[in-house]
Amino acid sequence: MFSHRRIAPAALALAGLIAPCAVAPVSAATVAKPNVLTIMVDDLDEDMFDLLLENGWLPNIEHYLLEQGTRFDNSFVSDPVCCPSRTTYITGQYVKNHGVLGVTKGVAYWYWDEEADNPENRAMAVQMQRAGYFTGHVGKYLNGYGMYSPAEYTPEGYDQWYGLLDPTTYDMYDYRMNVTRDGNTEIVQYQGYDAAHYQTDVLRDRALDFLAAADQQLRPFFLTVTPVAPHIETISFSSDEALGYKALFREYIRPAPRHECLVSDYVDHEVDASDEVCLRELPDSLAFLEAKPAFNVLGYDKHPRLTELPQTLTEADGDFVALERQHQMRMASMLAVDDLVGGLLSQLEADGRLDNTVVLFTSDNGYFHGEHALDSKLLAYEESIRVPLLLRGPGIAGGARLPDVVINNDLAPTIADYGDAHPIRRGDAYDGRSLRARLEGGRRLARRQFMTEHFIEATAQELAAEYPQFEELTDEAIDYVENLAGIELGSLTDLAYPAFKALRRTDVSGSWLYLQWYANETNGGPWVVDFEELYQLDTDSGQLVNLVPNAENDERLQAQLVSMRQDLDAMKECAGEDCQRIEDRVSPAALRR
Numbered sequence: 001m002f003s004h005r006r007i008a009p010a011a012l013a014l015a016g017l018i019a020p021c022a023v024a025p026v027s028a029a030t031v032a033k034p035n036v037l038t039i040m041v042d043d044l045d046e047d048m049f050d051l052l053l054e055n056g057w058l059p060n061i062e063h064y065l066l067e068q069g070t071r072f073d074n075s076f077v078s079d080p081v082c083c084p085s086r087t088t089y090i091t092g093q094y095v096k097n098h099g100v101l102g103v104t105k106g107v108a109y110w111y112w113d114e115e116a117d118n119p120e121n122r123a124m125a126v127q128m129q130r131a132g133y134f135t136g137h138v139g140k141y142l143n144g145y146g147m148y149s150p151a152e153y154t155p156e157g158y159d160q161w162y163g164l165l166d167p168t169t170y171d172m173y174d175y176r177m178n179v180t181r182d183g184n185t186e187i188v189q190y191q192g193y194d195a196a197h198y199q200t201d202v203l204r205d206r207a208l209d210f211l212a213a214a215d216q217q218l219r220p221f222f223l224t225v226t227p228v229a230p231h232i233e234t235i236s237f238s239s240d241e242a243l244g245y246k247a248l249f250r251e252y253i254r255p256a257p258r259h260e261c262l263v264s265d266y267v268d269h270e271v272d273a274s275d276e277v278c279l280r281e282l283p284d285s286l287a288f289l290e291a292k293p294a295f296n297v298l299g300y301d302k303h304p305r306l307t308e309l310p311q312t313l314t315e316a317d318g319d320f321v322a323l324e325r326q327h328q329m330r331m332a333s334m335l336a337v338d339d340l341v342g343g344l345l346s347q348l349e350a351d352g353r354l355d356n357t358v359v360l361f362t363s364d365n366g367y368f369h370g371e372h373a374l375d376s377k378l379l380a381y382e383e384s385i386r387v388p389l390l391l392r393g394p395g396i397a398g399g400a401r402l403p404d405v406v407i408n409n410d411l412a413p414t415i416a417d418y419g420d421a422h423p424i425r426r427g428d429a430y431d432g433r434s435l436r437a438r439l440e441g442g443r444r445l446a447r448r449q450f451m452t453e454h455f456i457e458a459t460a461q462e463l464a465a466e467y468p469q470f471e472e473l474t475d476e477a478i479d480y481v482e483n484l485a486g487i488e489l490g491s492l493t494d495l496a497y498p499a500f501k502a503l504r505r506t507d508v509s510g511s512w513l514y515l516q517w518y519a520n521e522t523n524g525g526p527w528v529v530d531f532e533e534l535y536q537l538d539t540d541s542g543q544l545v546n547l548v549p550n551a552e553n554d555e556r557l558q559a560q561l562v563s564m565r566q567d568l569d570a571m572k573e574c575a576g577e578d579c580q581r582i583e584d585r586v587s588p589a590a591l592r593r
Contacts, residue, residue, distance in 0.1 A: 033131075033418070036223070036357070037222075038225065039337075040224065040225070040226045040363065041229060042082065043232075043363065045367040045387075048327070052331060055283050057334070058338045061341050064345045070392070070398075070439055071388070071402070072406045072435075078407050079452060080378055081103055083100055084100055086142055087100040088411075089411050091123055091430075092416075092430030093432075095454075104143070105458040107120075107144045108148040112148070120155055122424040123157065125156070134213075134214050136161065136162075137224050138206045139225055139228070140227075141226070147167055148467070151165050160213060161180040162178070167477045167479075171235060172254050173190065173192065179206075198256045198336065201340075203225060203226075208344065208347060215351060225340070227337050230331070233251075237479075246311055249319055255329060259277060262281070262335075266328065289369050294371040296312050297544060302546065306374075311373065326375075356393075359392045361389070362411070364387070366386050378497060379497070380504075380515050395439065397441070404447070407447075410434070413432050414432075418436060429575065431576060433580055447580075447583045447584055448505060448506060449506070451572075452504060453502065460481050498518055498520075500516060513535045513537060514534050514565070515534075534546060534551065567587070
């Protein structure tokens with residue numbers, strides 16, 4: 001197997017960096033619980049992931065997680081964008097229930113109301129800590145962390161915290177980190193273009209620091225590691241009005257210095273090509289993307305926003321060259337993530353802890369690379385809502401693939417199941433369900449459908465009106481928010497996409513996507529349906545033909561449309577087990593077959 005970089009545990013020499021912590025005696029049952037390690041990357045679409053895997057570019061993920069673990073082939077997110085999705089990870093709830101509705105306001109949904117009861121104080125880390133776990137976080141947290149909160153603020157429930165601070169989170173160099181250990185907090189600045197400061201590698205090393213400290217504990221650990229790659233960097237944000245929406249395709253992320261040779265055409269300095277990895281070439285991005293049915297196809301039967309905003313890519317404007325650079329550099333950035341996976345799991349293996357560690361690997365959302373002439377994420381189409389999900393651990397079969405429909409709402413209850421943790425209050429009940437029994441050979445999940453949604457993003461003007469300290473933020477921070485509120489979230493001005501809710505269904509009638517767009521100008525009901533879309537994914541994987549106009553003259557389509565409208569309306573109001581019952585509901589269209 002080709003390996004671009006393996007990290008020898010003996011070379012890490014980390015154990016002396018952190019003093020052992022004094023802990024209270026714990027029961028034998030607590031010690032017997034498995035460790036839990038989550039690695040969640042940013043903006044990794046399933047198609048890119050598979051392209052890299054199939055061409056041998058992710059040897060550590062392949063070895064430790066694919067060959068020795070189980071993959072869910074139908075894994076989705078219930079909101080296809082960073083902050084709401086990541087909040088679902090730590091709560092197990094749909095966005096409408098956990099309340100972090102968007103990216104631009106981010107953690108401020110929880111922070112700014114001082115009289116509100118902050119759900120963060122009862123989230124997954126707190127639950128696992130109460131269950132007897134040594135807890136940690138390394139990497140990106142929620143959007144606005146360190147910007148809408150003091151840089152020194154550390155969320156509840158973490159014994160060790162290495163949190164990237166906005167607005168520098170999306171910089172692979174020149175970023176800041178809150179490092180909190182043993183009750184002491186230090187703000188660390190990584191300055192300058194220095195190979196030793198490449199962010200993904202630093203996060204790997206900080207995670208190894210945590211594992212060294214955890215090895216001194218008499219309790220299991222729960223660690224979340226969240227590399228920013230392959231998300232584009234802030235340094236590449238473009239607001240070229242002449243390019244309009246197509247400026248998004250000019251954005252990129254820099255790979256680790258040892259992998260720059262793979263994208264040397266796009267690097268503005270001389271690169272070291274001595275590494276073995278430089279003998280290879282990354283897969284052909286344009287050949288891969290152009291083979292997709294929806295590539296560079298404007299959706300004229302989609303919501304008008306999707307025909308007004310994007311433009312088809314042209315060679316004359318240099319769009320294909322820009323897209324190729326973006327895709328190549330995103331792929332190259334994933335090689336350091338694979339090294340991170342190898343570094344952590346080989347260390348656990350050397351320590352004899354790997355076999356008793358549940359490892360989850362996933363992404364917060366997918367990504368568009370020209371499908372529907374779109375870039376970025378945020379929408380309910382397959383490219384944006386599908387994500388990889390691989391797990392390994394005690395009782396989990398190696399080399400297995402499961403067809404069950406799973407969503408990111410399931411991650412928190414799965415982790416809690418392994419850790420014997422529980423929601424702290426009734427209102428904290430998980431909307432998702434544990435995957436543990438299924439992973440250990442149990443019967444297939446009954447879920448047939450789920451909701452994916454996104455609310456209206458707060459504009460910079462709205463943030464300034466709501467948060468008096470907004471204008472006191474640095475120019476860098478305000479530019480960061482305005483970019484997110486504008487171009488990054490699919491807008492030429494400060495008006496982003498309308499709110500939407502969608503139902504994705506898979507049953508004996510086939511796989512379907514039903515999407516409602518809303519005319520509401522603010523987040524709150526009742527939702528006024530402005531536009532509908534319906535796709536049969538078995539025959540239209542590119543989601544190119546909206547079937548709503550055809551439903552009036554087709555009894556089968558009409559039945560499917562009515563059924564999905566009803567179930568989506570029910571999903572809008574559900575919480576906890578009620579959501580699961582609706583997700584498991586057998587549709588009338590399926591019963592008639």
